[in-house]
Amino acid sequence: MLYSKILSLRQNHLGYITINPLLNAFSLEMCQEIDAAENDEFIRKTRNSILNRLKNYEIGYHVELQQALRDYSEAATYLSLKSKGILLEKVPENTNKTPDFKVNLEGKEFFIEIKTLGFGGGEENYIKAMEQGLDAQVSIENQLKAGNTTAIAITAINPLKQGEQDYSYSRQKDFIETIIKKIKGLVKQGQFEAGSTILLIDLSLIPIPADFKVNSIPIFPLFENQKLKNLVSGILWYSAFGKENERIFSPIEFEGDANIKSELSIEGILNKNDFIKALCFQVYNLRQERKVVGFYRAKDEDSIMPLLSPFCDFVNDEMNTNGWRILQML
Incomplete structure (x- = not known):
């Protein structure tokens, strides 16, 4: 159906x-x-x-x-x-804010709150993306009517765009700050008061550049499909643990281009918001395979890992304790 x-x-x-x-x-x-x-x-x-x-x-x-x-x-x-x-069950909704699911695992009770991040700029950006699609379709039809055997139209979608402020898809800072700001706008503390609660963010509408694992550590070398070798800041790690005024590495686009282009103007989600016990991101590769990466504070490892381990494809903390696992693969 x-x-x-x-x-x-x-x-x-x-x-x-x-x-x-x-x-x-x-x-x-x-x-x-x-x-x-x-x-x-x-x-x-x-x-x-x-x-x-x-x-x-x-x-x-x-x-x-x-x-x-x-x-x-x-x-x-x-x-x-x-x-x-x-094994999880839906938490009944009532007049009070509640998390989405309750999980009982190894005799412990956890909760999961799910949020899907939309485009920056909201409805306006969705409409503009679809208008581009319509313009592309008209262009293709006109090319075919003109007798062309093949027709090509190019469209560009920027899910980070906020009104007239067109955030760059090549700057890590824009990704990081967009994710942090949108999470802050969605999260209500009351949804986290039932018990130890994990926030699970679905990024199906905001695909991040590079593999989810390398984006789960503070910095990584970016070589593939690049003219120049790069050091790049991990978008997901900084969304969880980035600090205000921290310098961010973005891809080098040409010889002599700066590798450090900006500083964060906002704190990562887990630097504050103690009521969020862990932050997970659900991401998708080009084959639409679902992957989950989890971030937790080192002090909470013993209490939160029983839940994170079974469903996360990779986990890390503010000390980058598991970063070595990714670096060995590069």
């Missing part, structure tokens, strides 16, 4: 819009998994919610599509955690 709905919507978009980042964030493979798990009460209710939100949706941007993606992300994360042997 969900698979066929998303597939149908994508096919409908082909004749009008070449880019719809919200719709494209739905993995058809995961939609099939959600359909197959309909006997699970939470999945069944969530799928019904998604389908209901998309009932009258046809094309372009609509807030219901964005909310449907939020529900989808929650369902996909739920199934991903269950596939790793983690």
Whole structure:
């Protein structure tokens, strides 16, 4: 049901819009998994919610599509955690702020709060991305009508863009600060008061440059597909542990270009916000494979690792204790 709905919507978009980042964030493979798990009460209710939100949706941007993606992300994360042997249950919603899921593991109770980060600039940036897609589609049609046997159109999406301030995709600082600011805007302390709570951030709409593992350490050498060898700051690590006024390494784009282009103007999420026991990022590679990296404070290692270890593909702390594992692979 969900698979066929998303597939149908994508096919409908082909004749009008070449880019719809919200719709494209739905993995058809995961939609099939959600359909197959309909006997699970939470999945069944969530799928019904998604389908209901998309009932009258046809094309372009609509807030219901964005909310449907939020529900989808929650369902996909739920199934991903269950596939790793983690038993979790949905926390009933009430008038008070509550986390999304409760987990009982090794006799300990944990909670997980899931947030999906959207584009910088919100609705305006989504609409502009789709307008670019429409312009590209018109250009392709005009080229074909003119007798060309092939047609090409180029579009560029910048999910970091904030109004007139066009953040650079090549600057690590812009990624880091966008992620931190958006997390701060979404997090409410009341959602973390039920007990030890992990914040899980879905980055399906903000793909980060380079592999998630190298972005999980403070600094790494960037050689692949680069004209010049680079030292680059890890986006995810600094989003968790970066400090105000700390210098950030960004890719060198030409000979003589500065490697340190800026300083952070904001603190990482785990430097403060003690009510967040760990910060996890859910990222996706080009094959839409889901990977999770977890960050924790070194002092909390014994208490939080029982939950992080089973479902994280890599973990690290503010001391970069596990950085050596990544560096040995480079």
